Amino acid sequence: MTVFCIDKCPVCGSKQFKPFITCADYFVTGEKFEIRKCIDCGFKFTANAENEETIGRYYQSEEYISHSNTSKGLVNAMYHKVRNHMLGRKRELVQKATGLKTGRILDVGTGTGFLLNEMKYNGWQVTGTEKSENARTFSKKEFGLEIHEPDQLFHFEKDSFDAITLWHVLEHIHKLDENMATFSKLLRADGKLIIAVPNPNSYDARHYKKFWAAYDVPRHIWHFGPEQMKRFGEKHGFRLKRTAPMPFDAFYVSMLSEKYKKSRLPFINGMFHGTISWVISLFNTNRCSSVIYVFEKN
Numbered sequence: 001m002t003v004f005c006i007d008k009c010p011v012c013g014s015k016q017f018k019p020f021i022t023c024a025d026y027f028v029t030g031e032k033f034e035i036r037k038c039i040d041c042g043f044k045f046t047a048n049a050e051n052e053e054t055i056g057r058y059y060q061s062e063e064y065i066s067h068s069n070t071s072k073g074l075v076n077a078m079y080h081k082v083r084n085h086m087l088g089r090k091r092e093l094v095q096k097a098t099g100l101k102t103g104r105i106l107d108v109g110t111g112t113g114f115l116l117n118e119m120k121y122n123g124w125q126v127t128g129t130e131k132s133e134n135a136r137t138f139s140k141k142e143f144g145l146e147i148h149e150p151d152q153l154f155h156f157e158k159d160s161f162d163a164i165t166l167w168h169v170l171e172h173i174h175k176l177d178e179n180m181a182t183f184s185k186l187l188r189a190d191g192k193l194i195i196a197v198p199n200p201n202s203y204d205a206r207h208y209k210k211f212w213a214a215y216d217v218p219r220h221i222w223h224f225g226p227e228q229m230k231r232f233g234e235k236h237g238f239r240l241k242r243t244a245p246m247p248f249d250a251f252y253v254s255m256l257s258e259k260y261k262k263s264r265l266p267f268i269n270g271m272f273h274g275t276i277s278w279v280i281s282l283f284n285t286n287r288c289s290s291v292i293y294v295f296e297k298n
Contacts, residue, residue: 014040033217043228049218052174087118097192103162109169113139171220180236193295201225203277213256226286238295250277250289
């Protein structure tokens with residue numbers, strides 16, 4: 001195992017950390033991973049994740065839905081129904097954020113390509129990157145999309161895109177600062193960077209603790225709360241324009257967390273706690289299970 005060494009906080013630069021929680025990899029290996037917390041700014045990260053070159057083995061599961069598109073099981077079947085609903089909502093959010101009905105969009109970590117297909121169908125010029133070869137093959141076969149490997153990100157032309165989106169992707173990226181700096185270069189002056197990440201400050205995260213499915217160690221390296229996400233964007237020359245909730249995530253994550261707890265009634269209990277999280281998020285987006293951040297360039 002080649003550990004990805006994190007010796008300073010990517011948000012504030014501090015080198016002072018303390019243990020926060022230890023979680024298991026419930027998808028593939030059952031291994032345990034420690035999450036640490038920055039003493040200065042509160043940012044959390046998975047301390048002993050593997051390097052980018054070797055972490056791929058933790059994604060090798062048919063249960064990993066963003067790569068396999070599996071609908072096996074009740075939780076994944078519900079994910080498909082919610083995703084189909086959310087595709088239009090995401091497109092509308094991009095259009096509202098940019099003020100454009102059509103334009104050029106880059107979707108980083110596009111998975112099986114469903115969002116890019118939605119944008120393409122509605123007149124957008126689409127570009128995507130994706131690490132999984134299987135997911136890229138699916139995108140080409142199903143939608144005719146030519147998806148690039150991740151390193152192509154650093155070779156696109158400057159000022160190329162009206163929108164860059166990352167839907168539950170930033171938490172996976174090893175080269176965090178390099179990617180954010182590149183997003184700034186690739187966006188046009190009035191372009192928008194839209195990032196959705198799980199929220200460790202949410203009700204469901206605090207309820208499920210080490211069983212919270214959205215910690216998803218070791219695939220999720222970084223765990224951004226709202227304040228840390230805002231600061232990290234500012235560090236790279238972005239200004240936070242607005243936030244928005246991803247309300248359905250609470251139900252999916254809660255049911256999966258109940259499964260990890262080996263609950264006798266994962267669907268019922270997951271729906272119950274997902275509903276509590278959803279209601280709380282109606283009054284405070286910063287407590288939503290997942291939060292969408294819309295950034296603009298300073």
